[in-house]
Amino acid sequence: MxxxxxxxxxxxxxxxxxxxxxxxxxxxxxxxxxxxxxxxxxxxxxxxxxxxxxxxxxxxxxxxxxxxxxxxxxxxxxxxxxxxxxxxxxxxxxxxxxxxxxxxxxxxxxxxxxxxxxxxxxxxxxxxxxxxxxxxxxxxxxxxxxxxxxxxxxxxxxxxxxxxxxxxxxxxxxxxxxxxxxxxxxxxxxxxxxxNLRDDIWIKLMGNAAFNPISALTRATMVDMCRHPLTRTMVARVMEEILDIAARVGSTPEISIEKRLRGAEGVGAHKTSMLQDLEAGKQLELDAIVTAVVEMADITGAEAPTLRAIHASTDLLARTVLP
Known part of the structure; x- marks a missing residue:
């Protein structure tokens, strides 16, 4: 081979x-x-x-x-x-x-x-x-x-x-x-x-689409986002919206939001890849992790208000802070 x-x-x-x-x-x-x-x-x-x-x-x-x-x-x-x-x-x-x-x-x-x-x-x-x-x-x-x-x-x-x-x-x-x-x-x-590999894609995306952009906006680590009550609630809402979009395109990942949050909190004081890229002055992985999901929400008619707000803020960040 x-x-x-x-x-x-x-x-x-x-x-x-x-x-x-x-x-x-x-x-x-x-x-x-x-x-x-x-x-x-x-x-x-x-x-x-x-x-x-x-x-x-x-x-x-x-x-x-x-x-x-x-x-x-x-x-x-x-x-x-x-x-x-x-x-x-x-x-x-x-x-x-x-x-x-x-x-x-x-x-x-x-x-x-x-x-x-x-x-x-x-x-x-x-x-x-x-x-x-x-x-x-x-x-x-x-x-x-x-x-x-x-x-x-x-x-x-x-x-x-x-x-x-x-x-x-x-x-x-x-x-x-x-x-x-x-x-x-x-x-x-x-x-x-x-x-059903697409189910795996959505399970991982539940975390990436929530934690990555929020970490870039706040400079917070995984455990910080999970232990701060307001961001924990925001992450949970994004995950709910992700699961709604997934269902509209035929995927039903079998994982609870609370389990996903507990797993993320267990990672500890870890910086997401998007935050690491931001600090290094590199292009952010917005297109595949967030923008594509918002586009799928548009295609399927999903509202996804929290995801859309985070996407708008992170997109502006990428356009104004990075070269």
């Missing part, structure tokens, strides 16, 4: 190192100091489950790699429309695209039986630009649960979690999903193949 990881950052390098350890042929596409460190010393993973070092091939030129069986996308979703030059050299006739992204994926309505089948979501597929470079028929859905950070170039700190849920947009259990799952498990990861 030949796998390329495009965007071998904190999650991408972790996945690549695990797959390489499990016996897959892995190629990492990385940049700058991180690339040079990996080429010289490999990927060093520091984990409570045990440290290890892997030595996959690493490059900044995907033409060196050629067509692969799977492309794992470790890029932020807002980079997808412009990633064609990185992905095109890797595509063979049957290459699958595995998008380890947060939020609503560009393929969401692809092969989803119902009134919205084939509908394009502008926020994550502007003018069809994402679908042009990442054809939805190649997509395997992926919900990423682990938390990782780049501690230094070539060194990944694995904080928690090993689960990468995957699934076909049409709900089938395909051979390509089964074989990828086996490769991930061989590398020490959990990788269930889910028939």
């Amino acid at each position: 030949k796998i390329a990881v495009v965007g071998a950052g904190a999650i991408g390098a972790y996945v690549g190192a695990a797959l390489h350890r499990g016996g897959a042929e892995v190629h990492l596409v990385a940049r700058r100091d991180h690339l040079r460190a990996i080429q010289a010393e490999g990927v060093r993973v520091l984990s409570p489950r045990g440290d290890f070092t892997a030595h996959p091939h690493a490059t900044d030129d995907p033409n060196e790699i050629g067509p692969v069986d799977y492309v794992f996308l470790g890029l932020k979703a807002h980079s997808y429309p412009s990633c064609g030059s990185l992905v095109a050299p890797l595509l063979g006739e049957h290459t699958a695209l595995v998008a380890g992204q947060n939020g609503i994926p560009w393929w969401y309505f692809h092969r989803l039986t119902g009134p919205y089948e084939g509908r394009r979501i502008e926020a994550v597929d502007p003018g069809g630009a994402t679908s042009k470079v990442l054809p939805p028929e190649r997509a395997i859905g992926c919900v990423v649960y682990p938390a990782t950070v780049i501690e230094s170039p070539g060194v990944i700190r694995h904080l928690e979690g090993t689960r990468f849920s995957i699934g076909e947009p049409d709900g089938s259990v395909s051979r390509r999903c089964t074989e990828l799952s086996e490769a991930m498990v061989a590398g020490g990861l959990k990788c269930p193949v889910e028939r």
Whole structure:
């Protein structure tokens, strides 16, 4: 099995190192100091489950790699429309695209039986630009649960979690999903193949769409937002609205809001990825995490007043504070 990881950052390098350890042929596409460190010393993973070092091939030129069986996308979703030059050299006739992204994926309505089948979501597929470079028929859905950070170039700190849920947009259990799952498990990861992967997407989105923008607006950590009565109430309202939107497009995630809040509070004094990006002066992941959900509310007629207010405020923040 030949796998390329495009965007071998904190999650991408972790996945690549695990797959390489499990016996897959892995190629990492990385940049700058991180690339040079990996080429010289490999990927060093520091984990409570045990440290290890892997030595996959690493490059900044995907033409060196050629067509692969799977492309794992470790890029932020807002980079997808412009990633064609990185992905095109890797595509063979049957290459699958595995998008380890947060939020609503560009393929969401692809092969989803119902009134919205084939509908394009502008926020994550502007003018069809994402679908042009990442054809939805190649997509395997992926919900990423682990938390990782780049501690230094070539060194990944694995904080928690090993689960990468995957699934076909049409709900089938395909051979390509089964074989990828086996490769991930061989590398020490959990990788269930889910028939209803969209439910997993909404469960994770319940937290991301609430905590990420509020943290950017308030600079608060997870535990701070959960223990402050007013923001806890606001988060719960956003989660209620998220579940309403999910139900309108046919998903019914089986998780209670209170359980989701307890889990978030247990994370402790953790800064969300959106707050980290804000502090680093990077583009915020608003399009996939919030804007796309508001667009789906528009499509389905959901009111979602709390989500809309938070989206408006965070969108203004991104436009006025970031370069």
